[in-house]
Amino acid sequence: MAHDGEVDFEPYRGELVAYCYRMVGSFHEAEDLVQETMLRAWKARERYDPDRASVRTWLYRIATNVCLTALEGRARRPLPSGLGAAGDDPGAPLTPALDVPWLQPFPDARFDVGVRADLRLALVAAMQVLPPRQRAVLVLREVLEFSAAEVAGQLGTTVPAVNSALQRARAAVADAGDAGEVAEPGDPEVRALIGRYMRAFEAADVPALVRLLAEDAVLEMPPVPLWYLGRRDYGLFMDRVFAMRGTGWAVRRLTANGQPALAAYAPEPGGGHRLHTLQVLTVAAGRVARNAVFADPAVLGAFGLPERISPEESTGTR
Template sequence: MDFEPYRGELVAYCYRLTGSYADAEDLVQETMLRAWRAREGYDRTRASVRTWLYRIATNVCLTALEGRARRPLPSGLGAPSHDPGAPLTPAFDIPWLEPFPDARFDVAARADLRLALVAAMQVLPARQRAVLVLREVLEFSTAEVAAQLGTTVPAVNSALQRARAALAGEGDVSEVTEPDDPEARAVIQRYVRAFEAADVPALVRLLTEDAVLEMPPVPLWYRGSRDYGLFMERVFAMRGTAWGARHLTANGQPAHLECLAAEWVGPAVLTRYARAAR
């Protein structure tokens, strides 16, 4: 029995539930191990291999999430900062929401991996999160989801309604731009050129007025092009202007990694531009 064809979509599923790419890989490995051990008892007449694997993955994820704090972005912790000179003190005790590196897996439903949606889902209890993803993203039937969660159809419908209501309170997370969209790519190219030139006015002109700048593990965040510009002036003053950029996509959106001299900046910057650069 070959489970490998399902690995990519299972990693994406576990990532949606946990908000951690590293955890998702580990949980899928545990899922595969449990499936292999239970393969002799698998009944093809009751569920497809895919449905069976999702049931195992769901149980693995829900067990892992018991007692864990949700994974936020800085904007999920409080109001934005208005002090571009505030100390940049990392908070390593917070389990930050991590970006999903698109290059690692060929995941078809990129829009449903977008960072704003995954961040919004973190406000949901784990079982509601699972119901929402299984029903509305993966399009399993209500009966299939009830079987995967070991519950009833009315309980699934109730959980889905509560999840929808909670997400509605998180604002509009539906907007998404495909990374290969010509207009989006042109904007990103102009943004990168402005960044490498340390041209803050050009950077500010490319952002919407409500752009969000986030930098996990630093818990500060900024809203609006004005505060973004003031913060970037500080960055270039502190770290110099010899920056480069590497193009990629994250969570199905255009993104890039920044480089100062020979030192590549890590996933925190990836998170920032998955939300801010558009």
């Protein structure tokens, strides 16, 4: 296989992007790292030995090395809720912290990567706390289900070292929180809940929004380092948003990180709507438990969303 024909790497691109995303917390960077992985694999294709490892195992070894090199000396990518205590002033200045390399969401529609439960934002954020090699072990063993021996080969280490790293990684991620059950976006009850949330948002009906929230709902807005905890402050902040940007929003439904997500379009004075934010929702126990709101143009661009929708397009967005 290595000597009498080309090895086809392309079928693995989507799952490799998801892997690199889990490692580095940035969709754009993950795409670049996979491109580097493919380039290295192509250059080394004559040395690939199918008797020693499958193409998939070999590619993950290359991708892991590419990611570990990229992560050397790098600060982790957090969400605001991972940096400090919740804010207590819903009227605080919304000053972005552009020096922080924020965690980014994963645009599900871009790649078919199968099961996405292990892509959810809170889990990826928890993984960012791990040292890079522990992060690799956790994803390779728990998510991708490589054997301990395969992971030892991919990392150039031993099976006992892999097992030890996996134990430490599991404990750290469990301590980092959000290990609870998170509902899938395709679940009929989840779709109905998100539909109600969208209608309340479009109507700027804050009391209706608050009724859909968990008691300890989290609202965070990278690159603004502020975050809020609880229905009261969530509602007060939404009052502020609608006072600042007006009512009559348009909302489109999508998914990100295997979670329900919304593209929110703010009304424009002359009619129509302009893209404002991408909101990634966590639904648990029949309520919205968390909303991570992204306004970074690079993040919005990754989802391929139109920047503006006309008045005609603003209806029927659900």
